[in-house]
Amino acid sequence: QQQVKQSPQSLIVQKGGISIINCAYENTAFDYFPWYQQFPGKGPALLIAIRPDVSEKKEGRFTISFNKSAKQFSLHIMDSQPGDSATYFCAASYQGAQKLVFGQGTRLTINP
Amino acid sequence: GAGVSQSPSNKVTEKGKDVELRCDPISGHTALYWYRQSLGQGLEFLIYFQGNSAPDKSGLPSDRFSAERTGGSVSTLTIQRTQQEDSAVYLCASSLVGQGSAEAFFGQGTRLTVV
Numbered sequence: 578q579q580q581v582k583q584s585p586q587s588l589i590v591q592k593g594g595i596s597i598i599n600c601a602y603e604n605t606a607f608d609y610f611p612w613y614q615q616f617p618g619k620g621p622a623l624l625i626a627i628r629p630d631v632s633e634k635k636e637g638r639f640t641i642s643f644n645k646s647a648k649q650f651s652l653h654i655m656d657s658q659p660g661d662s663a664t665y666f667c668a669a670s671y672q673g674a675q676k677l678v679f680g681q682g683t684r685l686t687i688n689p
Numbered sequence: 690g691a692g693v694s695q696s697p698s699n700k701v702t703e704k705g706k707d708v709e710l711r712c713d714p715i716s717g718h719t720a721l722y723w724y725r726q727s728l729g730q731g732l733e734f735l736i737y738f739q740g741n742s743a744p745d746k747s748g749l750p751s752d753r754f755s756a757e758r759t760g761g762s763v764s765t766l767t768i769q770r771t772q773q774e775d776s777a778v779y780l781c782a783s784s785l786v787g788q789g790s791a792e793a794f795f796g797q798g799t800r801l802t803v804v
Contacts, residue, residue, distance in 0.1 A: 583731075611792075618797065619797055620693070620780050620782070620795030620796050620797050620798055621732070621780075621795050622794075622795065623792045623793070626792075666731065666732060676722065676734055676737050676745065677734075677793065678734075679724075679731050679732040679734075680731060681730065681731040682730075682731045682732075
């Protein structure tokens with residue numbers, strides 16, 4: 578119930594391509610879905626977040642798509658750049674839980 | 690400081706020794722979290738502090754692990770009788786309110802190696 582399943586574990590995309598990372602959850606009480614970006618040797622940092630009252634949120638080249646009925650959400654990185662190479666974590670929580678449940682992470686490599 | 694500060698950045702210890710890891714959260718943040726990240730793995734929740742409430746210790750893997758937060762600010766994670774499987778990066782995060790609704794800011798972590 579508390580798990581967030583993330584796929585793929587690793588992803589290689591050519592520069593300029595679209596990177597897509599998917600997450601699925603079981604707990605329908607979740608109401609906050611952030612994505613975190615982590616560079617080697619650094620802590621994760623919030624990239625973009627969505628709540629289930631909208632189906633899509635876009636910030637620059639980064640878009641979250643949210644499918645409430647399927648209990649899935651995904652991160653799309655348009656025009657992927659080598660600087661986007663990092664590990665990406667999806668997460669979920671609800672106000673009562675007061676802690677984030679993280680997916681297992683996706684190591685993204687953008688080839689120049 | 691401007692961000693969450695953790696010390697030491699690296700710690701090598703012998704199996705069986707005790708270690709203390711420190712976290713200085715962002716000033717004014719009421720919530721503080723500890724996570725563990727093993728090589729190639731995700732983020733494993735360890736413990737959560739929020740204001741004066743009793744901490745959520747549900748993620749601590751064994752009774753060798755403990756944490757405290759003094760004065761609602763600095764936190765120390767203590768691992769007693771360290772084992773090789775404790776080797777990981779320990780991350781601290783803080784936020785203004787419960788993480789469920791606000792951004793969590795992470796420190797750079799402490800890389801613990803038990804030899």
